[in-house]
Amino acid sequence: MQKGKTSIEEAISKRRSFRRFRAQPLPLAQLSQLLWSAQGITSPSGRRAVPSAGATYPLEIFVVIGEHGIESLAAGIYHYDVGNHSLSLHMSGDLRQQLADTALGQSFIANCPVDIVVCALHPRTTYRYGRRGERYVHMEVGHVGQNISLQAVALGLATVMVGAFEDEDVGKVLKIEEQVKPLYIIPIGKQV
Numbered sequence: 715m716q717k718g719k720t721s722i723e724e725a726i727s728k729r730r731s732f733r734r735f736r737a738q739p740l741p742l743a744q745l746s747q748l749l750w751s752a753q754g755i756t757s758p759s760g761r762r763a764v765p766s767a768g769a770t771y772p773l774e775i776f777v778v779i780g781e782h783g784i785e786s787l788a789a790g791i792y793h794y795d796v797g798n799h800s801l802s803l804h805m806s807g808d809l810r811q812q813l814a815d816t817a818l819g820q821s822f823i824a825n826c827p828v829d830i831v832v833c834a835l836h837p838r839t840t841y842r843y844g845r846r847g848e849r850y851v852h853m854e855v856g857h858v859g860q861n862i863s864l865q866a867v868a869l870g871l872a873t874v875m876v877g878a879f880e881d882e883d884v885g886k887v888l889k890i891e892e893q894v895k896p897l898y899i900i901p902i903g904k905q906v
């Protein structure tokens with residue numbers, strides 16, 4: 715969906731951080747829209763929904779879905795395949811509590827239907843820009859966070875950006891390679 719009922723101005727004015735979510739599943743279409751806003755393809759040339767230094771696209775998106783978190787999807791960790799705008803199962807099971815434990819016990823991470831975890835492969839950008847590329851990666855994850863926040867508002871959902879977590883522990887929960895670094899945990903659900 716590329717045209718909604720909420721103006722960008724309205725979404726900006728209503729954007730807030732929420733940490734209380736209803737125990738209610740979200741439709742797959744809403745998750746699809748959130749993922750598209752984060753990294754979706756927006757042009758025939760492969761450009762994406764957020765700017766990326768030199769179109770190096772260092773970010774990888776994982777989705778931690780709870781039991782009955784997304785209609786028609788089993789609990790587990792999924793990887794977002796940008797090129798096909800699809801999810802592939804990375805690992806089965808409801809791992810939201812383990813993810814919350816890595817984030818200094820922030821229980822709302824375990825209590826929301828779904829958490830989006832944005833990770834980075836810094837070498838995709840630093841090979842071209844050297845150490846300054848690290849800064850560009852962090853700018854890009856900020857763009858993703860804002861897009862997800864505004865898209866959540868437009869969909870009538872609540873979210874918060876979480877940066878307080880133990881990087882290595884998040885990596886262990888996600889079972890990702892050491893070079894893939896988590897940058898954001900983004901819980902999403904309907905506001906209480």
